[in-house]
Amino acid sequence: MAGQAQSVSKDQLWSGGQSPFGISYGKMMMWYFLVSDALTFGGLLTAYGVIRHGSADLWPVGEQVFESLPMLHGSYPLIYVALMTFILIISSVTMVLAVEAGHRMDKQGVIKWMGYTVIGGFIFLGSQAWEWSHFIHGSGGGFQVSAPMTVAATDDHNQPIAMELTGGTWVHMTSDVGHAYEHALEHGDHIEISNGKLIVTPAVHGDHDAHGHDAHAEAHAAAPQEYPLEIVLNKYTLEHKDGKDLRKLMVTGEEAEKIMKNMASNTLVFGANLQKNEYAVQQQYANFFFFITGFHGFHVLQGVIINLIVFLMAFRGVFERRGHYEMVEKVGLFWHFVDLVWVFVFTFYYLV
Amino acid sequence: MERDDLIVNDSYSINARHGEEEGKKIRKKLYTVTAILTILTVFEIFMGVFFKRNGTFTWETIKLLFIVLTLVKAAYIVLIFMHLGEERKNLKYVVLLPYALFILYLIFIGLYEGLSVQEMNNTFR
Numbered sequence: 001m002a003g004q005a006q007s008v009s010k011d012q013l014w015s016g017g018q019s020p021f022g023i024s025y026g027k028m029m030m031w032y033f034l035v036s037d038a039l040t041f042g043g044l045l046t047a048y049g050v051i052r053h054g055s056a057d058l059w060p061v062g063e064q065v066f067e068s069l070p071m072l073h074g075s076y077p078l079i080y081v082a083l084m085t086f087i088l089i090i091s092s093v094t095m096v097l098a099v100e101a102g103h104r105m106d107k108q109g110v111i112k113w114m115g116y117t118v119i120g121g122f123i124f125l126g127s128q129a130w131e132w133s134h135f136i137h138g139s140g141g142g143f144q145v146s147a148p149m150t151v152a153a154t155d156d157h158n159q160p161i162a163m164e165l166t167g168g169t170w171v172h173m174t175s176d177v178g179h180a181y182e183h184a185l186e187h188g189d190h191i192e193i194s195n196g197k198l199i200v201t202p203a204v205h206g207d208h209d210a211h212g213h214d215a216h217a218e219a220h221a222a223a224p225q226e227y228p229l230e231i232v233l234n235k236y237t238l239e240h241k242d243g244k245d246l247r248k249l250m251v252t253g254e255e256a257e258k259i260m261k262n263m264a265s266n267t268l269v270f271g272a273n274l275q276k277n278e279y280a281v282q283q284q285y286a287n288f289f290f291f292i293t294g295f296h297g298f299h300v301l302q303g304v305i306i307n308l309i310v311f312l313m314a315f316r317g318v319f320e321r322r323g324h325y326e327m328v329e330k331v332g333l334f335w336h337f338v339d340l341v342w343v344f345v346f347t348f349y350y351l352v
Numbered sequence: 353m354e355r356d357d358l359i360v361n362d363s364y365s366i367n368a369r370h371g372e373e374e375g376k377k378i379r380k381k382l383y384t385v386t387a388i389l390t391i392l393t394v395f396e397i398f399m400g401v402f403f404k405r406n407g408t409f410t411w412e413t414i415k416l417l418f419i420v421l422t423l424v425k426a427a428y429i430v431l432i433f434m435h436l437g438e439e440r441k442n443l444k445y446v447v448l449l450p451y452a453l454f455i456l457y458l459i460f461i462g463l464y465e466g467l468s469v470q471e472m473n474n475t476f477r
Contacts, residue, residue, distance in 0.1 A: 021443040024366050031447050042455045046462040053466025054473065063401055082397045086390065093386045096433045097379065103368055104375050324366050336433045340426055347422040351400050352415050 030330050034337045037299075041341050044292050045348055051284045057170075060280040062350040064234050068139060070130055081350050084127045085342060091120025092339040095307075099332045102325025107314065110328060114311040117335065121304035128297045135289060138271030140178030140232075142278035145169045146264035153233060153249040163233060163249060170281050171259060174230040182270045193260050196253035198227040229256035292349060296341055303335050385432045392421050 013020050021028055052059050063077035070080075094116040101109025145165050153163050165171070173181065177198055184191050190201040201224040233249040251259060269278040277286035310331050319325045370378070399414050431437035436444055 022440045035447055035451050038451060039454060042458060046458045050462040050466040053463055054469030077401045078397055082393060085393050089389050092433055096382055100375060100378050103370050326366050333434055336429055340429045343422055343425050347418050351396060351418050
């Protein structure tokens with residue numbers, strides 16, 4: 001077909017033998033598939049919107065749930081997610097550069113840029129694995145307040161503020177206290193809350209040790225560990241009351257002790273799974289995280305595998321022999337689509 | 353007069369080719385789009401983390417801005433990276449119109465339902 005300067009008028013275009021869209025069958029079908037897949041993701045995000053709008057309790061804020069970086073201590077709101085977004089955008093750019101190289105029949109160019117795209121995809125998958133692991137393990141722990149109460153807290157600017165908590169308000173322990181608490185519960189240690197501190201006296205491990213007598217455990221058993229209590233009242237808790245735009249309130253010492261002792265029974269949660277989560281009263285919050293980012297991650301995995309196959313095909317000169325690099329363009333469409341979906345997930349799940 | 357309803361076989365996408373000269377121009381455009389997408393993402397983070405707290409804008413305004421910026425980013429990805437902008441008009445409409453129709457309907461019905469459920473929750477809880 002190439003090189004023939006044959007012209008066809010619009011009247012004859014739809015009567016067979018021509019491509020009315022000016023594209024090949026494979027590329028057209030890729031576009032049709034992407035439209036249907038976009039509807040699936042659109043449906044998921046709309047479902048999320050419905051649940052979020054219909055929720056009587058306030059929804060958690062993304063910048064407060066996702067604020068950790070691997071191997072660093074402290075608060076870096078949304079930085080990690082932004083980094084993931086950036087990685088995906090960059091791998092989308094290397095993909096489109098591979099398509100451009102294909103149009104010049106530049107085999108080395110296609111191999112190079114496809115290679116970078118595959119690497120970008122793997123980095124994104126790794127980032128998502130870390131994010132899931134962090135989300136599941138949690139950062140501290142959360143529980144509901146039982147009876148309504150008033151506590152004295154300090155805001156971001158170190159200003160004192162009196163905060164009224166209604167019954168059922170969701171509060172957070174900071175990670176040091178939370179992890180110590182969780183660890184103590186798991187090991188059956190003795191837990192005491194007094195003087196604004198969490199005091200953990202390690203249990204003697206000998207009796208549930210499968211190996212019988214353990215001299216080391218007994219030697220360590222005596223020393224109680226102390227952790228100053230720190231409770232975070234998040235912005236969504238505040239908005240509940242008077243719409244104040246403070247990020248979070250920190251409660252420490254005796255006031256924190258009051259909250260800990262006002263814990264509603266059976267509401268203490270560490271981390272997240274499909275039954276409960278430490279981030280919010282609404283379990284749908286965690287479930288939508290798992291389902292939407294999981295479904296997207298599954299697409300990324302497929303994309304990486306397909307990209308890898310096309311990379312190997314380009315490497316072996318399959319497209320060189322075929323005379324065109326359209327396959328790179330087709331998998332490129334899928335890969336850009338994955339990036340496109342992430343742009344929406346990023347906005348609606350993390351930012352808004 | 354030149355006829356515009358003629359379709360030449362060379363415009364069939366498999367045969368799309370360009371030389372080094374034109375490739376340079378295309379790459380320059382791609383790098384510009386990359387810069388735009390990166391700047392928009394950084395700006396969104398900045399708005400989300402910083403302005404949310406200091407009360408310069410209301411949260412509703414920022415939310416609306418996020419949605420608009422997202423649509424801008426999506427348009428760049430679809431029209432430039434997926435080069436739908438360079439495809440023939442009939443393909444553009446076949447892809448975009450049905451999707452826009454369904455998704456607008458879905459969003460409308462979803463938010464309407466969600467708001468009414470919330471109202472019920474607030475009334476009868």
